[in-house]
Amino acid sequence: MSHMPHIPPDATADQARALLAAAGWREVGTGNWSWAFADPEDRLAARVTPFDPAYRLHAQACLDGPANRWLPRVDAILPLLRDGYVTVMERLYPAPEADAHAFCTALGIVNESGYELPHVDGFDQADADLELLRERIRALMATGAQRFKLWGGSDIRPGNLMADAEGRLKVVDPIFIRGPLIVEGIAEGRRDMLTDFSHEQLKDFLTIPVFEPGPETDGLRRKLAALLGPISPPPPV
Structure with a gap:
């Protein structure tokens, strides 16, 4: 990995x-969960996150293979503190919106993140890899549902497709965990909603890019500290 x-x-x-x-x-992009960097030669990208269990499932599946023309090439997943990691992968670029819409229709997996997918015909590249991709995404959805109480499922939508340097479409973020419900659990003191995660994982969750510095994020951190801090013994009778 040159320049890494x-x-x-x-x-x-x-x-x-x-x-x-x-x-x-x-730095070439910032999402809700991560920061994206490109190397000096625009050949590689590095996606950096302190915590994102859904993308980790997807990236690991890409790394483990087999290769699929609709998935990005992942070269390495570098561990960071606790559950943070850096995904080193091929450099990708925004995908043509019309092509991305047509691809989502052809893939045929319903979006579960609240995005209404319009039906767009005209995709003429369906192949064996598309069918295998469909199976792999559904397998990831099932794995996530078994592991996480706040699992979201499919996030197939045009915004989660990119293109490589030759313009070939790549699915970059097909599954998700319900981050807003994690926030809700912290804000409302719902320990029962947060049993999938440790105190340290939730602290790291509150450092992903969507949580900008300010009173709102500070308030969530205070609520998390109170929620998961040591429980005081009852007062003597």
């Missing part, structure tokens, strides 16, 4: 971002 700096496995996501920037990588 050494990132220690105990580094935080912020430290990983600083190491990438120092090595000449530039």
Whole structure:
């Protein structure tokens, strides 16, 4: 992996971002859960997150293979502190919207994140890999549903498709966990909603990019500390 700096496995996501920037990588995008960097030659990308269990399932499946023309090439998943990680993969670019819409129709997996997929005909590239992709995404959906109480399911939509340097479509983020319900559980003191996650994992969750510095995020951190802090013994009678 040319130009890839050494990132220690105990580094935080912020430290990983600083190491990438120092090595000449530039930030090319920020999502709700991660920051994306491109290497100086625009050949590789690095997706950095302190916590994102849904994308980890997808990235691991891409890394383990087999290769599929509709999935990005993942070269490595580098561990960070606790459950953070850096996904090193091929460099991708925005996909033509019309092509992405037609692809979603051809794939035929209903979106479960609240995005209403319009039906768009005209996709003429259906092949064996598309059928295998459909099976793999459904298998990931089933795995996530078994592991997480707040599992979301399919997030197939045009915004989660990108294209490689030759313009070939790639599915980059097909599944999701319900982050807003994690926030709700923290805000409302619902320990029963948060049993999938440790205190440290939830602290890391509150550092993903969607939580901008400010009073709202500070308030959630205070509620998390109170929710999962030590329980005081009852007062003497």
